[in-house]
Amino acid sequence: MCGCEAREQQRGAAAFGIALCALLGPGIARAQAAGTTDAAPAAPIDVVVTGTRTPESIQRSTVRTDLVTRAEAERRGATNVAEALEGQLGVQVNPGAYGSLGNPSAIQIQGFDRDRVLVLEDGERVIGDVGGAIDLSSLPLADVSRVEVVAGPMSALYGASAIGGVVNILSAPPALTGASGRVRLEGRLRPGGLVQGSGAYRGDRLWAGADVALEQRAGVPLDDGTPALLAPARLQHMIGLRAGATLSPRIKLRARARWLRDDSDGVEVQSIPGLGSYVLDLPSVSDRFAVHLTEEVDLGGGSGLRLTAGRQWISQENRKDRRDSPIDELRERQGTMQSLESIATLVDGQTRTWVIGARAEMEELSQSLSRAEAVGDAIAVHEEEEVPRTRLGVGALYGQLAWRPFDELTIMPGVRGEMHLRYGAVVAPRLALAYRPTSRLSLRLAGGRGFRAPSAKELGFLFDHSFYGYRVIGNPDLGPEASWGVTGDASLTVSDEVSFRAGGFTTWISDLIDFALDPSASSGGIDAYSYKNVARARTAGVDVRATLRPVSWLSAEVGYAYLWTRDDTNQRPLSGRPPHTVMAALRAELPAELELVTRFRVVSDTFVDENLRSPGFNTLDVRLARTLWTGAQIYAGVRNALASRRDPGRTGDQRPFDGRTIYLGLIAEMPSEEP
Template identity: 20%
Template sequence: MILNKKFLTVYFIFFYVVILSAQEKIKDSTNVEVLEEVVITAESNVMSLSKKLFTVNTIKRKDIENVAGNTLADVLFNNLNISINPDASNGKSTVSLFGLDGQYVKILIDGIPIVSDNGVGNNIDITQINLDDVERVEIVEGSMGVLYGDNAVAGVINIITKRGLKDNGWELQLALQEESVGNEFEFFDKGRHIQNFKVTNQVNDKLSYSIGASKNDFAGFYNTYKGPNYVNIQDGAVVNDGLRGTEWNPKEQITTSLNVDLDLGKHNLFYKLQYFNEDLEIFNSSVNGRYEDGRLNPTALDKNYNTNRWVSNLNASGSLIGDTKYNVSLSYQNQKRNYKEYVYNILDQETESVQTDAVSQSSNIWYSKAFVNNIIPNSEIFNFQLGYEFTNQTGFDAISTGNYSNDVVKNTITNYELFSITEFKINKKLSLNPGTRFTHSSQFNNHLIWSLSSTYDFTEKLKLKAVVGSAYRAPNFEELFFYFVDSNHNVRGNPDLQPEDGISIFVNLKDSYKINKNTYLKTGFNTFYIDLNDAIASVTTEDEDGRVLFTQDNIDYSKRLGFTLDNNFIYKNWNIGLGATYLGTTNAINKSLNNTSDYLWALNLQTSINYQIEKWNTNISSQLKYNGKTQGVFNDNNGELFIGETDAYTWLNASIKSNITPKLSTTLGVRNLLDVVDINTGISAGAHSASTSTSRLIGNGRSFFLKLTYNLNFNTNKK
């Protein structure tokens, strides 16, 4: 279901005009906490220079609980400039920010990038990131290459772990969540079933630890499919009608974690150990209708992917001399994905034989980052930060060898990086922050990443930020080394790929208004421009034998231009958000197709409403996002490129969270209230026929959920 675009536009404009016409701007020297800018608080004590550089949006713990968020995918969708890109075939969901996909967005846990199938911190499957022990999620918008290295072109998503309790003692938390998948639900067999357990012990004022476990069982989305045990038998023969299996593949995820926080006064140590396991089933819709011993014995060749990930992070921070601070992080991460291909006996409902059982992907990551901040603490006009970053990734993807076997091709990429950010306080209103990062890679030439940031405070509440700098992205493992060639496939990476580079510009103007005693408005306007040279894109060419080859190459350029207006209106127990983004994209491929417009444009709108009923300890919330039509470059049935469109759609969630007792709370809600399942993409525009249109799955229908949470506290403080 898609809401009328004109209606939505009028609604948003009317809403904004009403608020502006009602406001009365009042000069007030008192800071309003609800409008205060949030920075990367897990690092704010040692990264004071970064506070002024970027626009930061925060998803707080209460926001996560209001929508019963279990994974990162559950909570990111309502961010104005973020899009979620689900893939029904492999169950993965990645993010795009400002129209740039997950390769340009770095995802961190407590400032440390996460290992993924083909990189470090980028193109992460956000359904694999559990939020049970998360305090908040902070989304930093803007090219952050100087602070976070390559591939932080569009921004950074930093997931911050909750540390300890307010008082000494124990806290036990149990949660049970049942959720339908569309209109499908059965205990254990259909729907989504989640169980969480966490225990925290604040031993004393200095030491705390927590242990937690979560199970997320997604039974798949059947839609028109009929499950793994379905077979169509007519007149004693199997009829392949393509209905076996599921539309979205089922998967089960288990996450366990151990967190230890030690406060030593001037120094702090934090250790995180996490284990993740995912079991993904892929059912073949094609059935082999064979006979054995005079009996029909239908089978199917199914697949299973099992992923195991270990994360071990250690962070130390504190004071060196006076106000000079240090921060050191060390991390070892390991991920292996096992591939199994097996013959499933449909009538007997059991595995008949295993054809392949091998490790299909492996990554080992050693990572370290350290920096010293506020090096000249007594200076009122000059300061700077120095640091290093080291990353070593070794691994393989067995499909890159053309088969699943022990004969794999291992590759290693090692980065050594030094960075510095300087702060010049020109006067009380104006500051300049130049920054540089030197990166040496075992795969590519040495490179210098740079940025220049500036802030100007017109008043205490009216502030202008501007950031101009490098837009640098290095190719990942898959783009470099992928190789899969047989009679039906000719897909290869390109080891000669070069990193992308270019320039990014982000400008943010924000203001805060106090309309009256109980009414506040925070409004912000952003404009951004990203110009990537040697942009990496999927291309179609010929191999050495004249066959059609699908590979990657550096095209001439890729550009993004956009404008964002975001507002937050607070009145007593009401909190209303309203925003819009107008985004244009262009690249060299567009030009080669004689595109009539320099940019292909798209409009996104979002609004959120929260109402707190204090008397009942209840919060009612709703989030609506309109994703407008987008234009892009697609392949037609003959492999030719053309400019087409992807349909607009609207996504609406709603929920009610109530604290029934001080220990027991419940959350009841619905996701995808407008029942969006798929949209048309690649619709022909002009010369090509409508046969180029395909359907893209983006949701699994209107889903209802109920979550029960039980908290039990044992306070051991002695009075």
């Protein structure tokens, strides 16, 4: 109904969203989707939205949600989303695990990573992955208000790729009425620098803001006497515009536009038997432009409707330039995504709240390769399509009921149905329970189905590495990966000074997409691999943490997480998943308006394959800041003070690339916001 078939493409998608909105009509409750809202500036910062698509206090949230504010991220010495989350208990953010993909900082949750964890910006899916991994280090903090992380299958609300969980990166309107601004300046060793700035104005009915960021980092040398780099030099730019308007007491509009550019320059030394060694420059340029529009209609009595439209463009260019040789390669990738979504809730008395949503999405991707090769005494340039223009369309309907039979208990069933252009329909149910017998104890349990749709690269032809003796061929007959997962946790507040939280999970996944040798397509000494739904796997784990505040000026947090994984197809653990992580953090407000923040993390050794393990490592981050005046702070710190670093001569080593990083900076807000 409502023209929801994905084959109508863009016009059909628009009709689908508009028709559903018309059907919902008056009486539908105000929808606060898992994106930003024009909430009053005084709204508490501990309100989260990602777990249920409705605003909830983090202390009373039905679905467990971890929250990292921008202020907390900066206390951790972070300049981007990857650094903000890499010390968070229960997740792993480590570019050392993805070296073959160009070192993206992807996130791993409950043992799942790459495109099995959904990354959102203001509730909208981020495109532009590298080998399935969204590089969180390419997302600066300049316009970020907070980052919310929900673990476990979330496909009932968000659809494909939410098997391991969801990361939602949220912006916000200006906090102060009138003109305001913010600047952050920072210098780093290894050499690098950061400039982030924001300017905004908020009036009675209109607000607008502009954000810019520029960050430069030197490459990490290989230290083997060659010009090779362990990690590339990077230069990142960001320009963003945000605006909102209250057209009437019942209608609000919001718009956001963002341009991100990431330039990196890697260097590699390649030895060819009989020909010697060649130095390869590996420049890469990525541009992503995103526009997101939102309309919120308040229908009275807490009722309303939220309509969103988004579009993203991604352009990536990767070169392989051999010095003193014309034998070069250029790989270009183009992608777009457009989406329409309508989300509503229906308040049914005092005990029931319905969430009803619809989404239509269309994504296109293409990838080409231009290669210069020697043909006799001449150089010939060959061009080919690695991924022919591929179109992936989906239409979805989803619903959720929050029922409180009594104040202490919330029962939340939900279900999502999606129709995909390539492989038909998928249904994902979920059930969440939250019980709060006292004001100090909370118990939560959630279970549901997750799924991941095959990507355009997996469906189409991916790449040809015949030079190295293999190539990978896409499979248009792939089906979605599917999982069932259960998560639970308990939170206990003993007193204002002491609190505890413990949680656990288990997940079963089937039809995991992996490489498989295709003998029928192998010839001439070149092995051909194809994507297939071949694997079954399981993950399980627990985490415990305690928060302590023994005195007013000192707070501490300690935690431990255990992860167990099993590749049932190959009868071994999943590769690159560290089983043990320990975390400890301390924040002290010292005399002379000084603030000391330390974070210590221990990561155990990790299974890579039957004969290989990545060594464990420890990291220590320290930051000392002093308030100059209200709203201004100077700070100095060191990340990875213990200098844990990957050994480039050790195969499978997944320790961090960067080593020790020392920094000095300044943050200033104008006008300053009184505490």
